[in-house]
Amino acid sequence: xxxxxxxxxVVIVDLMGQGLIFPIINTLLIDPTSxxxxxxxxxxxxxxxxxxxxxxxxxxxxxxxxxxxxLSDHIxxxxxxxxxxxxxxxxxxxxxxxxxxxxxxxxxxxxxxxGFTAGNQPIAQAALIDASGSEQExxxxxxxxxxxxxxxxxxxxxxxxxxxxxxxxxxxASVELPFYTAIVLVGLTLILIMTSFYDVRLxxxxxxxGLSEVFLxxxxxxxxxxxxxxxxxxxxxxxxxxxxxxxxxxxxxxxFKFTTFQNSMMLVILGLALMLGGTVLVPYVSxxxxxxxTIVASAIVMSVFIILFMINPIPDLSYVLIVxxxxxxxxxYPTLLALFSASVDESRQGWVMxxxxxxxTVGSGSISLIGGPLMSVSIYMPFSxxxxxxxxxxxxxxxxxxxxxxxxxxxxxxxxxxxAPA
Numbered sequence: 001x002x003x004x005x006x007x008x009x010v011v012i013v014d015l016m017g018q019g020l021i022f023p024i025i026n027t028l029l030i031d032p033t034s035x036x037x038x039x040x041x042x043x044x045x046x047x048x049x050x051x052x053x054x055x056x057x058x059x060x061x062x063x064x065x066x067x068x069x070x071l072s073d074h075i076x077x078x079x080x081x082x083x084x085x086x087x088x089x090x091x092x093x094x095x096x097x098x099x100x101x102x103x104x105x106x107x108x109x110x111x112x113x114x115g116f117t118a119g120n121q122p123i124a125q126a127a128l129i130d131a132s133g134s135e136q137e138x139x140x141x142x143x144x145x146x147x148x149x150x151x152x153x154x155x156x157x158x159x160x161x162x163x164x165x166x167x168x169x170x171x172x173a174s175v176e177l178p179f180y181t182a183i184v185l186v187g188l189t190l191i192l193i194m195t196s197f198y199d200v201r202l203x204x205x206x207x208x209x210g211l212s213e214v215f216l217x218x219x220x221x222x223x224x225x226x227x228x229x230x231x232x233x234x235x236x237x238x239x240x241x242x243x244x245x246x247x248x249x250x251x252x253x254x255x256f257k258f259t260t261f262q263n264s265m266m267l268v269i270l271g272l273a274l275m276l277g278g279t280v281l282v283p284y285v286s287x288x289x290x291x292x293x294t295i296v297a298s299a300i301v302m303s304v305f306i307i308l309f310m311i312n313p314i315p316d317l318s319y320v321l322i323v324x325x326x327x328x329x330x331x332x333y334p335t336l337l338a339l340f341s342a343s344v345d346e347s348r349q350g351w352v353m354x355x356x357x358x359x360x361t362v363g364s365g366s367i368s369l370i371g372g373p374l375m376s377v378s379i380y381m382p383f384s385x386x387x388x389x390x391x392x393x394x395x396x397x398x399x400x401x402x403x404x405x406x407x408x409x410x411x412x413x414x415x416x417x418x419x420a421p422a
Contacts, residue, residue: 004144006197007124009189010081011145012152014120016185017088019156019271020178021095023263024164025053025107026249028099028175036102044376047250049104051372054246056108058365060115062358068123076199077127085190087117092179092186099176121149121357126349127199129341143286146278146334150326154271156182161264218358220351226343226409227352229400231359234336236393237299239363241329243386244306245270246364247371248322254379256315266319273323277330291335291410296397298332301325303390310383342409 028036029050037046064087068080091114098106128141159178166173221227252258252266285294302325309321337356344352367382374381400406 002196003198004128004141006189006192007127008144008148009192010085010120010124011148012155013088013182013186013189014084014118014124015149015152016156016159016182017091017114017118017152019153019267020160020182021057021111021156022246022249023157023160023260023267024175024178025050026253026263027260028107029053030250030253036099037104044373047372047376049372050250051368051370053104053108053111055365055368057111057115057118058361058368060112061118062361062365064116064118068117077123077130078193078197078199080123081120081127081193081197082190084117084120084123085186085193087113088186089183089190091115091117092183096176096179099179115361121145123353125337125353127197129349129353130199130346140283140286143278143282143334145337146282146330147275150271150273150275150278150330152271153274154268155185157264157267157271161261161268165261167261218355218362221355224344226405227340227355229396229403229406230336230339230343231355232400233295233393233396234340234356235359235363236389236396237295237332237336238360239367239389240299240302240306240386240393241325242360242364243367243371243382243389244302244309244325246368247375247382250375251379251383252315252318254375256318258315266322269319270322270326273326274330277327278334281327281331282334285331286335286338288413290413291339292397292401292407294335295332296394298328298335299390299394299397301328302332303387306383306387310380339406339409 028034030046032039032041032043032046037049064084068083091110094106094110094113097103098110125145128145159181162168163177163181164173164175169177218231221231248266248270249258249263252263258266305321305325305328309318309325312318312321337353340352340356341349367385371382371385374385
């Protein structure tokens with residue numbers, strides 16, 4: 001039990017960084033009253049810098065997820081996690097220096113280091129899969145991963161909103177304080193992993209790959225037709241959410257003039273809804289409904305409510321409309337991960353979880369690069385791309401996923417005698 005808690009804490013501090021950084025970099029780079037950039041910096045340039053800082057994180061996360069998660073199959077989950085936690089501490093330190101010296105390029109470097117060592121989530125997923133005794137336990141553990149991710153996404157913006165706001169801490173508040181606090185939390189998690197977590201899979205294979213692995217993770221799926229077919233629907237499913245999530249705070253600043261604290265509270269609600277989706281809906285739905293229809297329903301709900309979010313003219317109503325979007329994602333995402341897990345044997349769980357994160361980071365990096373210029377054209381453009389991505393995802397689900405090998409991953413739910421079908 002303590003080992004499982006340690007793994008979930010790893011995910012919490014991993015995702016904490018994203019929830020912490022987005023409200024702050026929005027304030028630093030987008031808010032014209034911030035002194036981080038020169039006052040005369042044009043809004044389109046600010047949007048470009050925001051997209052660049054976001055994209056660098058996801059680009060390096062792609063490399064780290066491809067390499068470190070694969071490495072964990074050979075050197076052990078524990079060593080891989082320790083490497084990632086150490087990198088997180090270094091990344092936070094560079095970010096603090098960037099803010100102190102108003103250095104955009106040091107901020108970029110800090111995000112690059114943080115991104116490369118943000119591979120904890122697939123390693124923790126693989127470790128929990130290693131310890132799962134059944135398919136239902138595996139689905140439940142993956143749901144706990146989403147719940148832990150949500151907690152991290154709530155803690156991050158709470159740290160950003162409260163510790164940087166003089167309303168709460170007076171003269172003690174600063175933009176740097178959340179990052180100092182994050183370093184302490186990551187350090188404590190590192191100690192817990194070192195003292196309580198031990199690998200379930202003790203056998204080790206010789207390392208038979210090098211740094212070129214970062215370029216080959218997605219290429220290798222050509223040898224796994226089922227993973228390849230799953231990937232098309234999965235990629236656009238994540239693109240839909242990421243186009244919304246990455247530019248959410250930016251959109252709220254531009255349209256409703258939200259402050260750092262207001263954006264932080266929006267991300268707290270986002271995280272809470274995601275947690276409920278992953279920890280409450282997943283165990284309930286996975287026992288009653290097949291996986292593929294669940295994923296389709298999730299995509300439809302997210303599309304509808306993102307459209308409602310865009311046309312909503314009332315600032316406070318945004319806090320309500322975000323809830324079903326993240327509830328649906330919290331249900332659909334671990335269901336997708338369960339399909340990927342079922343598509344390979346036990347020896348490739350680290351690899352396939354690395355594939356899922358690689359697709360996530362490719363999509364996130366892509367929308368980060370193109371979203372900034374698009375935001376300068378219209379603040380609705382990234383969200384519109386998100387809705388279109390969900391539609392493309394469903395197109396692939398209704399075509400490629402109809403193949404017998406994919407359908408075999410989603411058998412009919414076994415029911416107790418006398419139990420009515422859902």
